[in-house]
Every structure is written in C-alpha cells, then in structure tokens.
Amino acid sequence: MVRSELANSGAAPKIPRPATLRESVFEAILELIIRGSLSPGQHLAESELAEMLGVSRQPVREALQMLSGEGWVDLRPGHGAFVHAPTVEEADQLLAVRTLLETESARLAAANATPDGVARLREVCARGLAAVQADDVESAVAANSELHALVTELSGNRVLSELASQVSRRVRWYHTPVARQRGHASWEEHTRLIDAIEAGDQGRAEQIMREHTEHTRRSYLEQRAEAPAEPAPMPQRRRRPRSLSAS
Amino acid sequence: MVRSELANSGAAPKIPRPATLRESVFEAILELIIRGSLSPGQHLAESELAEMLGVSRQPVREALQMLSGEGWVDLRPGHGAFVHAPTVEEADQLLAVRTLLETESARLAAANATPDGVARLREVCARGLAAVQADDVESAVAANSELHALVTELSGNRVLSELASQVSRRVRWYHTPVARQRGHASWEEHTRLIDAIEAGDQGRAEQIMREHTEHTRRSYLEQRAEAPAEPAPMPQRRRRPRSLSAS
DNA sequence: TCGCTGTATACTGTAGGCAGTCGACGACAA
DNA sequence: TTGTCGTCGACTGCCTACAGTATACAGCGA
Structure with a gap:
C-alpha cells in the first residue's frame, strides 16, 4: 500500500518523508514539541498521535522511544509518554x-x-x-x-x-x-x-x-x-480535550 | 496469559524480570553482547531472538532500538540490527x-x-x-x-x-x-x-x-x-547457522 | 458530608500476520 | 569465463487485534 503522506491534518507539520515511518513520526512529534504545540508534562496518547498522523500505533511507539532516548519525552511503563518538563x-x-x-x-x-x-x-x-x-x-x-x-x-x-x-x-x-x-x-x-x-x-x-x-x-x-518558569510541570492527564494541538 | 519466564533456553541468561518485557529482552541481549555470545558485526534477526527468548518480535524490536540508542547495536533501516563493532x-x-x-x-x-x-x-x-x-x-x-x-x-x-x-x-x-x-x-x-x-x-x-x-x-x-583486533568487523550475514549463541 | 468500594473506560503492552523489499543464488547470453 | 537478468527466500516494517491494567467516576454506607 502506498503510504498516505502522513495526513497533514491540523497542526501536524508536513515533512519531506525520510526512509521509515517511525522516523517521520519522530520528526513530526519533535517538531510539535519544539514549537510548543505539545506542552511540557503533557501526556502523549499513542492512539491519539497515531490517528492524528494517519499511521498505526506501532511506528508511534517506536518514535516515542527514540524521543525518550534523546530526552525529549519521559516513558513511564504502563503509563505512556509525557513531554519532558525540564526544571x-x-x-x-x-x-x-x-x-x-x-x-x-x-x-x-x-x-x-x-x-x-x-x-x-x-x-x-x-x-x-x-x-x-x-x-x-x-x-x-x-x-x-x-x-x-x-x-x-x-x-x-x-x-x-x-x-x-x-x-x-x-x-x-x-x-x-x-x-x-x-x-x-x-x-x-x-x-x-x-x-x-x-x-x-x-x-x-x-x-x-x-x-x-x-x-x-x-x-x-x-x-x-x-519569567518564573512554565505553568507547573505536573503530570497532566486530563480527560482528553479532543485535540492534541494546543493546550 | 502469564508470561513464561523468558524461556531460559540455551545461552539466554535468566533475569529477575523487571517491569516490561522489552526491558527484560534489552538486558538479555545486552548480557549476550557483553559476554561475547554475540560477536561484533553479527546480524541479529528479530524472529530468531524472539523465538530464543520466548516472546514475540515486538518487544524484541523495541529492545533493539533501546540498544541502538546506547550504541550497542547499529540499526540499518530495512536491514535490521547488527552488533556494534567498535574500531x-x-x-x-x-x-x-x-x-x-x-x-x-x-x-x-x-x-x-x-x-x-x-x-x-x-x-x-x-x-x-x-x-x-x-x-x-x-x-x-x-x-x-x-x-x-x-x-x-x-x-x-x-x-x-x-x-x-x-x-x-x-x-x-x-x-x-x-x-x-x-x-x-x-x-x-x-x-x-x-x-x-x-x-x-x-x-x-x-x-x-x-x-x-x-x-x-x-x-x-x-x-x-x-592482539591485533577482532576477526574483521565486516557485516556478517550468513545463511543463518541455526543458532545465535556462539559464533 | 465524607470515605470507601465497585464498575466502567481508556490506554498500554504484547501477539500474530501480511505485504513489500533487499540480497543471494542460479541460469542464460555474450 | 564473465556479466546480466530473473527467481527465490528471508527478513523487516507496519497493521490489526486482544488482553491486562491503571485511573476516574458513581453509588453506597457511615
């Protein structure tokens, strides 16, 4: 099946498409973090990201692990991924x-x-x-x-x-x-x-x-x-506000 | 289903079982690398590792990515994982x-x-x-x-x-x-x-x-x-010798 | 009114399976 | 003999689906 160009819906930035899906997803999420569309401490639900980017959960999981390796997100086993909130x-x-x-x-x-x-x-x-x-x-x-x-x-x-x-x-x-x-x-x-x-x-x-x-x-x-710091880096896990983009 | 204790078959080291499977697999493979059971440059087939450790390919994939993040294996997209061969x-x-x-x-x-x-x-x-x-x-x-x-x-x-x-x-x-x-x-x-x-x-x-x-x-x-170095760190990808353990 | 317990929900962790792709080997032609 | 093409095998990348689990909410009792 031809890949569907990572559904550029909403805030998802479009990308030149590297080799694998997980890399695309990695860059897409990283972009969202750096731009501030995903705020520190925010919970990243795999299924939500997957749906948003038009892929399945698998490449999202792997991308999140890559991000975790570079310190961009924290992975709490059984709880999912959270945008890293640096003190x-x-x-x-x-x-x-x-x-x-x-x-x-x-x-x-x-x-x-x-x-x-x-x-x-x-x-x-x-x-x-x-x-x-x-x-x-x-x-x-x-x-x-x-x-x-x-x-x-x-x-x-x-x-x-x-x-x-x-x-x-x-x-x-x-x-x-x-x-x-x-x-x-x-x-x-x-x-x-x-x-x-x-x-x-x-x-x-x-x-x-x-x-x-x-x-x-x-x-x-x-x-x-x-500027006395961000709005309290506490683990936000609200009942999903129906959209990832802003916060 | 109760997890089957990571099948301690063959050279696979037994482990105290941390939180998730992927961590267990991570440590098991790392142990194999450090001990030298997996030689530098060797190709690591996911399915083989999965079978050997008694899990599915998914946690193996994720463990390999963790290992790649720490420099233990090289991940060539589309080609799989290779034990890192440091020069x-x-x-x-x-x-x-x-x-x-x-x-x-x-x-x-x-x-x-x-x-x-x-x-x-x-x-x-x-x-x-x-x-x-x-x-x-x-x-x-x-x-x-x-x-x-x-x-x-x-x-x-x-x-x-x-x-x-x-x-x-x-x-x-x-x-x-x-x-x-x-x-x-x-x-x-x-x-x-x-x-x-x-x-x-x-x-x-x-x-x-x-x-x-x-x-x-x-x-x-x-x-x-x-001791003039290891036996030539070239990408070994033999027609599987039917066993991962030694080499 | 406050605390506890049961239930529902949503999410993660894992399994299994399919399709595409890369590499190797063998056959054929020059 | 050497170079090229086609076929075959194997493995990766990804998707779908299921099971287990943690959290939130509502209902109940004190």
Missing part, C-alpha cells in the same frame, strides 16, 4: 555539560584545524551574521547550531561530536529567546573563536568557547529567573 | 570522552563532597581492593564501575552523571582485560582520588582522575596493538 536545575546542568563538551571540541578543533574546515566555519559564520543583521532570529539560531556542530565535527572525535550534538539539540529548545537578546555579541565571539582555531591556538579557542557558552548559560538563567 | 579509533575516542566527563565529575565531586558520600566511596573502594586481592577480576571490574558511577553521582550534576554512566558502560565492554593487568595500581589511584575528594581539593581530584583514566586508555591501546 531550571536540569537546564542549568545541561548547559554546564554543553560547556564542557564544546570547550574540549574547540580545543581539539584548534589542534586539528585544516584550511578547508576553517573556510566552512567562516561561511556559516557569515550566514549567521547576515541573519542577525536581517533580524531573522530563526535563521540565526539555526546557523548557530550549525556552527557549533561544525566545531565539534572538526574536533576529529566522532564520539565527542555526536554527544555534543545531542546535548546541543536539547539546549536549543530553550535557546531561542536567549539568542534574541545576545545577537551581535554572540557572533562576534564566534568570529574570534574561528580566528583562534585557524591560528591553531588551543588554549585561546578553549577559553573563548568556555566564555561563550557560559555567557549563554548565564543569559538563560537570568531570563528564566525573570 | 580501535572509536574505542580510543570513547575513552577520551570518558576521561573528559569523569575528570569534570571528579572536580565537582571534590567541590561538593559530603562525609556521607566519601564514606560510600571508601566502602566501594574497600570492596574493590578485596576483590583484587582475592584475584576476583569480575567483582573488581564491577566495583570499579560502581566507584566511577558514584563519583559522577557525587558531582551533583545529574545530566553529567547519566552521560558519563552511559559512556562508561560502553567502555566496560572492552575494559575487563585491561583491569586484569593493572589491578593494584588502579585501586591505589582510587584511594588517592578519594582522599582528594574528601579534602575538597578540586585541582588534585581532577588531576588524579585524568591520569587514572588516561592510564587505562593507554593500557587498552597497547593491549589492542598487541
């Missing part, structure tokens, strides 16, 4: 780990830098700067992720790179509002970082990356201290 | 990441040390030393894992702790032979580490842990340089 403490710890991983990545990238790698860094950096100047926050955030991922890749340690990417993806979830504030300053730091990498100066690259990520971390915490 | 390079990178994570853990543990935490460390350390003196390698390795896990836990950063544990579990896979060599020296380092943590000396704790893990890493690499 301030956890976010802080996550950002600390990110600093650790990316700092080491920067150091290694400086140690192993190639002209080609540096050129790629500069290209992404230019794109990011352009986005900031055009006030295009979304593109700027995307470029930021790309740049950091590239640095980890250039570290030459694939295990480190994958771990860092995974952590960074989660960080990105609550990163957008911060990016809005910092804009230019952040990209100026990026430029200095690339200079250090190009010069092969491990110590400086390390130092810049540490300050950079720590700066982001502080910004996040301050911002969150003002 | 020397990957193992080296993994050990490097482990050094990074555990070094930071040690520093934080020293910063946040409590008398209770230190007491727990000493207890595990004593057990490890006893095991080494009794020439009980398996217990020594287990105690070693436990000790390192405890250090990360005492760091106070749960994200870091989980990440480190995950990495360490994978390291442990090829750790046993190394442990055999180092024995005493390793536990002497542990003792000094605990002293540093107790004293709250972050720099020293960090330093000791770095040297300790780097030492392990070098030992592993030397050892693997001698």
